[in-house]
Amino acid sequence: MSEALITARNLVKKFGELTAVAGIDVEVRRGEAFGFLGPNGAGKSSTMRMIGCVSPVTSGELRLFGMDPATDGPRIRGRIGVVPQMDTLDTELTVEENLHIYGRFFDIPRAECRRRTKELLAFAQLSERATSVVDNLSGGMKRRLSIARSLINNPELLLLDEPTTGLDPQARHVLWDRLYRLKQDGVTLVLTTHYMDEAEQLCDRLVVMDQGRIVAEGSPRSLIEQHSTREVLELRFPAGRNEEHGPQVEGLGERHEVLPDRILVYARDGEEALAAAHARGLQPESALVRRSSLEDVFLHLTGRTLVD
Amino acid sequence: MSSNSLLLRIVPPVFAVRRPQRMIERHVVAYRRQWLIIVSGFFEPLFYLLSMRAGLGDLVGTVSVGGVQVPYDRFVAPALMASSAMNGAIFDSTGNVLGRLKYFRLYDAALATPMGPADVAMGEIGWALLRGQLYALSFLVVMWSMGLVGSPWVLMALPACALIGLTFAAVGFAGTTFMRGWQDMDIVTTATMPLFLFSATFFPASSYGSWSWVVQLSPLYHGVALVRAANSGVWTAGVIGHVAVLAGLSLAALALAARRLDVLLRK
Numbered sequence: 001m002s003e004a005l006i007t008a009r010n011l012v013k014k015f016g017e018l019t020a021v022a023g024i025d026v027e028v029r030r031g032e033a034f035g036f037l038g039p040n041g042a043g044k045s046s047t048m049r050m051i052g053c054v055s056p057v058t059s060g061e062l063r064l065f066g067m068d069p070a071t072d073g074p075r076i077r078g079r080i081g082v083v084p085q086m087d088t089l090d091t092e093l094t095v096e097e098n099l100h101i102y103g104r105f106f107d108i109p110r111a112e113c114r115r116r117t118k119e120l121l122a123f124a125q126l127s128e129r130a131t132s133v134v135d136n137l138s139g140g141m142k143r144r145l146s147i148a149r150s151l152i153n154n155p156e157l158l159l160l161d162e163p164t165t166g167l168d169p170q171a172r173h174v175l176w177d178r179l180y181r182l183k184q185d186g187v188t189l190v191l192t193t194h195y196m197d198e199a200e201q202l203c204d205r206l207v208v209m210d211q212g213r214i215v216a217e218g219s220p221r222s223l224i225e226q227h228s229t230r231e232v233l234e235l236r237f238p239a240g241r242n243e244e245h246g247p248q249v250e251g252l253g254e255r256h257e258v259l260p261d262r263i264l265v266y267a268r269d270g271e272e273a274l275a276a277a278h279a280r281g282l283q284p285e286s287a288l289v290r291r292s293s294l295e296d297v298f299l300h301l302t303g304r305t306l307v308d
Numbered sequence: 309m310s311s312n313s314l315l316l317r318i319v320p321p322v323f324a325v326r327r328p329q330r331m332i333e334r335h336v337v338a339y340r341r342q343w344l345i346i347v348s349g350f351f352e353p354l355f356y357l358l359s360m361r362a363g364l365g366d367l368v369g370t371v372s373v374g375g376v377q378v379p380y381d382r383f384v385a386p387a388l389m390a391s392s393a394m395n396g397a398i399f400d401s402t403g404n405v406l407g408r409l410k411y412f413r414l415y416d417a418a419l420a421t422p423m424g425p426a427d428v429a430m431g432e433i434g435w436a437l438l439r440g441q442l443y444a445l446s447f448l449v450v451m452w453s454m455g456l457v458g459s460p461w462v463l464m465a466l467p468a469c470a471l472i473g474l475t476f477a478a479v480g481f482a483g484t485t486f487m488r489g490w491q492d493m494d495i496v497t498t499a500t501m502p503l504f505l506f507s508a509t510f511f512p513a514s515s516y517g518s519w520s521w522v523v524q525l526s527p528l529y530h531g532v533a534l535v536r537a538a539n540s541g542v543w544t545a546g547v548i549g550h551v552a553v554l555a556g557l558s559l560a561a562l563a564l565a566a567r568r569l570d571v572l573l574r575k
Contacts, residue, residue, distance in 0.1 A: 015575070054419050054574055074326070074422035088417035092338040101334045105421035107327065153421075 002030040005157050005188055006051060010060035013046045020046035022212035023060060030156070033189040035199045035206035037294060039304065043212040044192035045085060048161045051190065052082045064157070078106060081150030085161040087142050089134045089149070096121065096130040099149055106153040116152055123178065124148035140171030147178060158182065160191040164198060176201055196294035208294075210302045220294055227300050228292040229254055231270035235263045235277065235284040245282065252276050257299055264296070324426050331418070331431025332438070346439065349399055350446050353392035357450070360384045360510075371512060373540055378458065385456040386465065386535040387509040389447045393469035394476045394500070394528055396440035401480030402496045405432055406487055415573055425569040433477040433562065440473030441466070451539075459541025468538055472531035475554045478561035479527070485568035503528045530554055 006028040013021040021043040028034045036044040049055035050062060053069040053076050062069055064076045090098050096117050103113035121127045124144040129137065137145065143163065150158060163179070164172040179202055183189055193199050199206050200220045208216040208223070216223055233253065237245050239261070246258040253267030263284075267273040270289030277287070298304075339346060361381040368380040408414035415428050444466060451457055480496070487493070507528035513520045523529050530550035537543055 049575075052420060054416075056574065074424060077420060078422045082420040084416065084420070086413070088413040088420075090334070090338070090414060090417065091412055092342075093334075097337055101330075101337060102417070102421065104333055105327075105330050105418055105423050107330075107422065 004028065005030050005065060006190070007063045008047075008051075008060065009062075011047070011050065011057060011062055012059040013043070013050060013055065014058045019212055021050070021058075024207075024209075024212075024214050026207065026214070028157075028188065028190055030188055031186055033183050033191075033202050033204045035203035036190075036192040036209055037194070037196065037199045037206050037298065038192075038209035039194055039298075041211075042209040044209055045161055047209075048159055048190070048192055052080065052159050053077050078153060079156050081153065081155035081158045083143075083146050083150045083158070083160040083163055085165070087146050089142060089145060091134050094131050094133055095126055095137070095145060098134060098145060099152055102149045103152040108153065113152070116154075120148040120151055123151070123181075125174070138171075140167050140174065143167060143171070143175060144178065147175070151182075155187065157188045157190065160189065162192055162194070164193075164195065172198075196298070199294055206294075208298055208301060210298075210304075215301045216297065223294060223297045224292050226297075228296040229266040230268050230292060231266075231273075232290055232292050232296055233265040233267060233270045233273045233277070234288040234290065235265065235282070236261065236286045237263070237284050245284075248280060248282055249277065252280075264299070266292070266296070324424050325430050326427055327423060328427045328430035328434055330423060331428060332435045334414075335435050346442070349396055349439070350392070350443050352395065353388045353443070353447060354450060356391075357381070357385060357388050357447075357454075360388075361454070364510075373512070373536060373542070376540065376542070378540070381454075382456050382458055382539070383512075383536075384510060385451050385454075386539040387507070387532045389444055389451065389465060390469065390472055390528060390531040390535040391504050391507075391509060392443040392447050393440040393472040394503070394531065396443040397436045397473040397475075397477040398480045398496065398500055400436035400439050401432060401477040402484050403493055405481055405484045406490070406493065408432075409484070409569075409572070410487075410489065415569065419573055425573065426566040429481060429562070429566040429569050433474065433481055433565065436477035436480070437470060437473040440477065441470055444469035444473070456539075458539045461537075461541040461543075462539045465535045465538040468531065468534035471534070471551065471554045471558070472528070475527055475531070475558045475561070478558050478565055482561045482565040482568060485565065485572060502526075507532050527554060527557055 004027050006026060008024060008026040010023045010025065011021060012019070012023050024047065036047060038044050046055065050057055050069070051064065053064070053073040056070065065079060067076050069076055090101065093101060099117040099120055100113045103116060108116070121130055124147065126141060126145060126148065129141065134142065134145070164175050167175065176198070179189060189202065191202065203220060205219055207214045216227060218226065235249065242258055242260065242263055245263060249256050249263055249265050252273045253265040255266050257264045265273050274287055274289060365380045370377040370379055371383040373383060418428055419425065448462065448465060503526050506523060507526040508523055509532055513523045513529070516523055530553045533550050534547060537547055
């Protein structure tokens with residue numbers, strides 16, 4: 001097995017009375033794409049900030065490349081790339097200056113900065129916008145520039161906090177393609193997301209976080225197999241009437257969840273469950289059969305949806 | 309734990325300065341397109357000097373400096389030079405710092421790299437000091453061309469202005485870390501205006517009579533005294549006291565600034 005880049009043991013982060021991370025154990029190995037999945041406030045970002053060595057650990061143990069962030073912060077940060085949740089691009093600089101100056105923060109010689117800037121502009125498909133002011137870029141372009149910037153020091157480990165939140169579907173796919181290439185090049189990726197499709201696309205392994213704790217761990221496929229059925233039948237009844245139909249779907253599948261806007265029936269064969277529902281005389285406004293996703297895993301584990 | 313890491317735990321982050329010049333490098337690139345903003349800061353003290361010379365100078369006549377009678381414009385000029393160093397440093401270490409700290413998140417970006425809070429604080433203060441020094445130097449050239457230079461010792465006014473710049477940049481930066489938002493920027497004007505007016509800038513401290521001790525509480529007063537001593541070439545033991553006040557204040561403010569940045573950004 002390859003070496004562990006990140007090791008966390010009983011990692012805790014408290015802000016005063018509030019416990020953001022309540023003792024988690026994580027190990028990320030070189031070359032992996034690892035995800036933290038969970039709703040807002042689950043402790044993902046706090047964990048990422050500790051791993052990024054910009055937030056002191058309250059208690060527990062954290063090692064990156066075998067080093068302690070408390071004492072070797074600058075050295076560790078020199079070997080990682082960070083894409084924060086909110087873009088922190090330098091709005092007073094042009095696109096290429098953003099990359100160049102960031103490289104200088106890592107003590108990279110000027111000539112080397114220029115070379116990498118050119119390379120990364122091509123990678124981020126921003127070569128034509130090299131001299132644009134950052135403010136004039138679209139959301140997707142800014143995000144790509146953030147990722148390009150985080151790669152200026154050739155990081156061994158790339159931390160991405162909600163990399164595609166707020167982007168339109170097309171921009172997200174472009175970004176996923178870039179991240180996939182990095183993964184192919186052997187960069188270790190650690191990302192947080194509350195999009196299950198993102199986690200399923202990018203992550204080899206992930207942990208589901210809820211209220212500062214890890215509630216499940218595994219590959220996207222194994223998590224779905226362990227915590228959900230193969231298919232899901234979604235039944236929508238008129239607004240406000242989903243609750244009352246709850247008892248009537250009992251037994252259609254292995255189990256069901258009543259949400260405010262729909263009822264989810266977990267079954268191995270969704271079509272079969274739908275036929276059974278019709279046979280019981282149920283007349284939903286709409287019905288949909290789909291594969292189980294990580295969203296269902298999360299719902300099952302925590303009783304709540306990922307995106308509120 | 310190695311002795312090295314033990315040392316790092318004991319020594320506060322305030323003194324872990326490794327690459328503050330990177331911040332200055334960033335500003336040089338950013339201001340290449342905004343040099344006009346920098347030039348504009350030079351004019352305020354210049355206009356003051358012109359108005360004092362043309363108007364007040366004729367009314368006042370001469371003022372006694374260290375027992376020597378000097379024309380009013382030569383009395384005011386060094387004080388305006390000290391003020392320009394203060395203004396240059398304050399401009400950069402308050403509004404600009406607030407923007408980069410709270411709104412543009414420049415420091416968040418920097419701290420994700422090997423840069424530390426002390427690098428950021430020292431870099432910003434260094435940049436502000438440089439800007440103050442630029443104004444002081446241009447002001448000195450104007451003084452010289454107007455025949456207001458009293459002694460070759462005036463060259464010592466430049467390091468004096470560097471010390472003034474350092475003091476106000478550090479104090480400005482430290483103060484800015486306590487600001488809640490743009491609304492608090494008014495405090496800067498409210499604080500610097502009385503300093504500018506009552507630091508023995510326009511009248512000797514003696515003209516305040518029994519209240520002259522209040523004047524001595526102003527850091528700018530000590531800066532003005534240094535620049536005035538340089539321009540007259542008359543050095544007294546009091547100079548040591550002025551230097552000590554400014555240096556002490558600088559160090560305290562520097563430590564506070566780096567500490568505050570650490571608290572604010574490394575949560």
